[in-house]
Amino acid sequence: MTPFRTLKQEGQARRGRLTLAHGVVETPVFMPVGTYGAVKTATPEELVAAGSQIILGNTYHLYLRPGLEVLEKFGGLHRWMHWDLPLLTDSGGFQVFSLSQSRKITDEGAEFRSHLNGDKIFLTPELSAKIQQAIGSDIAMVLDECVALPNKTSVIEAAVKRSREWAERFLAVPRREGQNIFGINQGGTSLPLREQSLSATLELPLDGIAIGGLSVGETHREMVEVLEFLSPRLPIELPHYVMGIGTPLDLLEAVRNGIDMFDCVLPTRNARNGGFFTNEGLLNIRNSDFRLDAAPIQEGCDCPCCRHYSRAYLRHLFQIKEILGCRLATLHNLHYYHRFVAGMRNALEAGTFSHYYEEMRPRLAQAYPERENSNEVVSD
Amino acid sequence: MTPFRTLKQEGQARRGRLTLAHGVVETPVFMPVGTYGAVKTATPEELVAAGSQIILGNTYHLYLRPGLEVLEKFGGLHRWMHWDLPLLTDSGGFQVFSLSQSRKITDEGAEFRSHLNGDKIFLTPELSAKIQQAIGSDIAMVLDECVALPNKTSVIEAAVKRSREWAERFLAVPRREGQNIFGINQGGTSLPLREQSLSATLELPLDGIAIGGLSVGETHREMVEVLEFLSPRLPIELPHYVMGIGTPLDLLEAVRNGIDMFDCVLPTRNARNGGFFTNEGLLNIRNSDFRLDAAPIQEGCDCPCCRHYSRAYLRHLFQIKEILGCRLATLHNLHYYHRFVAGMRNALEAGTFSHYYEEMRPRLAQAYPERENSNEVVSD
Numbered sequence: 020m021t022p023f024r025t026l027k028q029e030g031q032a033r034r035g036r037l038t039l040a041h042g043v044v045e046t047p048v049f050m051p052v053g054t055y056g057a058v059k060t061a062t063p064e065e066l067v068a069a070g071s072q073i074i075l076g077n078t079y080h081l082y083l084r085p086g087l088e089v090l091e092k093f094g095g096l097h098r099w100m101h102w103d104l105p106l107l108t109d110s111g112g113f114q115v116f117s118l119s120q121s122r123k124i125t126d127e128g129a130e131f132r133s134h135l136n137g138d139k140i141f142l143t144p145e146l147s148a149k150i151q152q153a154i155g156s157d158i159a160m161v162l163d164e165c166v167a168l169p170n171k172t173s174v175i176e177a178a179v180k181r182s183r184e185w186a187e188r189f190l191a192v193p194r195r196e197g198q199n200i201f202g203i204n205q206g207g208t209s210l211p212l213r214e215q216s217l218s219a220t221l222e223l224p225l226d227g228i229a230i231g232g233l234s235v236g237e238t239h240r241e242m243v244e245v246l247e248f249l250s251p252r253l254p255i256e257l258p259h260y261v262m263g264i265g266t267p268l269d270l271l272e273a274v275r276n277g278i279d280m281f282d283c284v285l286p287t288r289n290a291r292n293g294g295f296f297t298n299e300g301l302l303n304i305r306n307s308d309f310r311l312d313a314a315p316i317q318e319g320c321d322c323p324c325c326r327h328y329s330r331a332y333l334r335h336l337f338q339i340k341e342i343l344g345c346r347l348a349t350l351h352n353l354h355y356y357h358r359f360v361a362g363m364r365n366a367l368e369a370g371t372f373s374h375y376y377e378e379m380r381p382r383l384a385q386a387y388p389e390r391e392n393s394n395e396v397v398s399d
Numbered sequence: 400m401t402p403f404r405t406l407k408q409e410g411q412a413r414r415g416r417l418t419l420a421h422g423v424v425e426t427p428v429f430m431p432v433g434t435y436g437a438v439k440t441a442t443p444e445e446l447v448a449a450g451s452q453i454i455l456g457n458t459y460h461l462y463l464r465p466g467l468e469v470l471e472k473f474g475g476l477h478r479w480m481h482w483d484l485p486l487l488t489d490s491g492g493f494q495v496f497s498l499s500q501s502r503k504i505t506d507e508g509a510e511f512r513s514h515l516n517g518d519k520i521f522l523t524p525e526l527s528a529k530i531q532q533a534i535g536s537d538i539a540m541v542l543d544e545c546v547a548l549p550n551k552t553s554v555i556e557a558a559v560k561r562s563r564e565w566a567e568r569f570l571a572v573p574r575r576e577g578q579n580i581f582g583i584n585q586g587g588t589s590l591p592l593r594e595q596s597l598s599a600t601l602e603l604p605l606d607g608i609a610i611g612g613l614s615v616g617e618t619h620r621e622m623v624e625v626l627e628f629l630s631p632r633l634p635i636e637l638p639h640y641v642m643g644i645g646t647p648l649d650l651l652e653a654v655r656n657g658i659d660m661f662d663c664v665l666p667t668r669n670a671r672n673g674g675f676f677t678n679e680g681l682l683n684i685r686n687s688d689f690r691l692d693a694a695p696i697q698e699g700c701d702c703p704c705c706r707h708y709s710r711a712y713l714r715h716l717f718q719i720k721e722i723l724g725c726r727l728a729t730l731h732n733l734h735y736y737h738r739f740v741a742g743m744r745n746a747l748e749a750g751t752f753s754h755y756y757e758e759m760r761p762r763l764a765q766a767y768p769e770r771e772n773s774n775e776v777v778s779d
Contacts, residue, residue: 056715060722062703085690085715092691093711101707310465311472323442327481331473335436335465342440342722 021226022199023258023279027367031250031277034367037073037258039105039157040197041097044072046258046279047367049270049360050107051287051353054080056100059287060342060349063102069322069350070357073105073157075282079114079142082150083135095155107282108156110147110189110203113231113263116165124164126181144185148192156198160229160262161186163203168236175207178232179216186223199226201260207232208241210248217252228253229260230278234269239389243272250276267296267359268383274363275376286352291345293337296355300386302330304348309334322354323347401606402579403638403659407747411630411657414747417453417638419485419537420577421477424452426638426659427747429650429740430487431667431733434460436480439667440722440729443482449702449730450737453485453537455662459494459522462530463515475535487662488536489642490527490569490583493611496545504544506561524565528572536578540609540642541566543583548616555587558612559596566603579606581640587612588621590628597632607638610658614643619769623652630656647676647739648763654743655756666732671725673717676735680766682710684728689714702734703727 023046027034037044051058051066054077058066066074076096085099093099096106115122115129122131128143144162151159163182166174182205190200202225206212220228230249233242246261253259260280261273273281286296293304297317304316315325316333324333324347336344366375403426407414417424431438431446434457438446446454456476465479473479476486495502495509502511508523524542531539543562546554562585570580582605586592600608610629613622626641633639640660641653653661666676673684677697684696695705696713704713704727716724746755 055719055721056712057719057721057723060726062723062726063707084719085711089691089711089715093693093709099709099712101712311469313473327443329473329479331465331469332436332479332481335469339435339437339464341435341437342725343437343442345722346440346442346726 021256021258023227023256025255027370029367029370029372030275032274032367032372033255033277033279034364035258035279037105037279039073039199041103041105041157042072044105045364047270047274047360047363048072048280049356050075050280050282052077052282052284053100053102055084056081056096058349058353059291060346061353063100065350066353067104069353070361071104071353073107074102076106076108076154076156077111077114078108078147078150078154079111079118081108081154082111082140083133087150087153090153090155095153097155105157106154107158107280108151108154108160109262110160110162111142111150112147112163112203113165115142116167116235124181126184128162129164144188145192148189148194152192152195152198155195158199158201158227160201161189161203163205163231165205165232165235166207168207168232168241170207172209172212175205175209175212179205179212179219182216183219186220190223190225201225201227201229201258203229203231203262204249205232208237208245210245213245213249214252217249221254225257227258227260229262231262233261234263234265234283239266239269239272242269243276246273246276246278253277266383266387267356268380268387270356270360271363271376271379271383274360274367275372286356287349290348290352293344293348294352295333295348296352298382298386304330304334304344305337306334316351317355320351320354322351324351324354401636401638403607403636405635407750409747409750409752410655412654412747412752413635413657413659414744415638415659417485417659419453419579421483421485421537422452424485425744427650427654427740427743428452428660429736430455430660430662432457432662432664433480433482435464436461436476438729438733439671440726441733443480445730446482446733447484449733450741451484451733453487454482456486456488456534456536457491457494458488458527458530458534459491459498461488461534462491462520463513467530467533470533470535475533477535485537486534487538487660488531488534488540490540490542491522491530492527492543492583493545493643495522496547496615504561506564509544524568525572528569528574532572532575532578535575538579538581538607540581541569541583543585543611545585545612545615546587548587548612548621550587552589552592555585555589555592559585559592559599562596563599566600570603570605581605581607581609581638583609583611583642584629585612588617588625590625593625593629594632597629601634605637607640608633609640609642611642613641614645614649614663619646619649619652622649623656626653626656626658633657646763646767647736648760648767650736650740651743651756651759651763654740654747655752666736667729670728670732673724673728674732675713675728676732678762678766684710684714684724685717686714696731697735700731700734702731704731704734
């Protein structure tokens, strides 16, 4: 039975609720990335205060460190990292694609070298399932093959076929009690391949459906085309998750297209480089314009950073390379993302999302101009 | 009028209270070091929760960054860094001694080069007073000349004489309202010079007396000898402050010798290197022994780090170079120091300090063996 319930619908967009072993998640929801069992710089208490309901852990990274023995001894990642709320894990497939220099992918699995020490790793659907069971995530993702975009149709087609086979093998592993398993749609920017992947994936008994292989080199427009194409084809009873996006504009378009969940390192990674999300765009606090600026990052923002600190002080913290600067920026950016998504939830509840969308789209398009084509997201 | 009141006395040791513009400080008190207007990794709220009552800012560093213009615009460091409690600033003299490669000290002042960009700086008593006024500290320190130990008597003597002259010039600057000014005793390990410096310094109208020039190369035993010699000679109505110490054992000896205040980077600096203070000594969390250790750093410790995290997880955070590890270690170490000093306050209140001292001394001497001779403390 799917853990998801739609509370309200407007066009394709939905306001929903995901009931998981570690708690209830109100959707649409943004999931911060906690690669190695920590959302960088932040405590779980701070994440909750910022509005986090569920976070993401990276299977590949956690397999390397701390490794299966430690995760098993501690009964999973929740207790290990002192996080009591829901947790989603990716499958490791994206890291095979993004982190590994030399990899050999066969039908059996992906052979590649650890980015830490060069050790050979052979990641199969069965191993990915085993690691995610040791992690004890509320939502596990099937192992998929992700390819860079643009790419040859034959390459994308082969990845679609293999992802379907791997998903089936993944599901054949007896599951950990209470763990939900989501399938992954692939197909690059080819709409026929997206459709083919979707119908093949939906033959499987899944608790949710993810759209993978985006934010890997395509333009925002291409991404939206894929979402618009898939949107009416996604089963309404399943939760819909777009992996690895995105900018505030990406999230707005995703929600309009019926997406319930997204994760991205943008708020946390930008934070550590002094980039603060605001309604007017990304503010680079290192800019000398802010040297004497007594204003907060964003007027009216009630995050701990904006409540207590000036732009001038925050700039100073980044100038002296003080960790507190990265912390405050992380809190602000997560707060910004969560508040932005909460605003979409509110609009959906009020039945005013289409109005909200029309108003926000041009503002966000101006504040966050289309990103460069790049494989931007690796891990956080 | 001195801001200090003794509430209870046992031998030379005192339990006292310091009433300052930004609040009341219960003594003995440990002061965390916030070099550049931030105690590294920590928010003011966390400092207060850990037990901090007063923190130290470094005049030299703050003069370089953010600089006088910013400090003046923001009306001082308190508002700038969101710290509402008392603040003490050093004079910059110690940094002339410890940070500068090429310096030229004359009776007029100290000429040296910025450790950041090589700019020439000419620090005089008047400039030190001006910077500390711009910072708006509750307690300002007179500019003194600090020398390395061991050293020639003639060198130490000259520094004593010059420090006295500089103190007088410092006090001649009209003071900022509500700011207290402490004098500094120098004299190295020479007891006659310490006495000479003390009587000369005490001719001046001071709100407190500090012992400087320790923790600069002498042994623990030599330091204690200086404290034991000065202890009965310090005016009881003034607060007594030993600058730049120390280990838990140093603090115990200082309190026994009537010291009310100390500051040191040991808890915060060790934290960032994975060193955790415990009753059994400094625990290096990077040690592979802790890989599977589910225990907290210190059983019974109620700091946020020990309440929620295992040694194994903390080791993992340091392995992956995660900022959260430095944060949690900082919170634990500050909590440890503050709780240790609170224990001394409690013993003094109960009239059981000499018993407490006899019990703690051998334990601390074993847990924290005498430090290497080194100029250990520069800034944090």
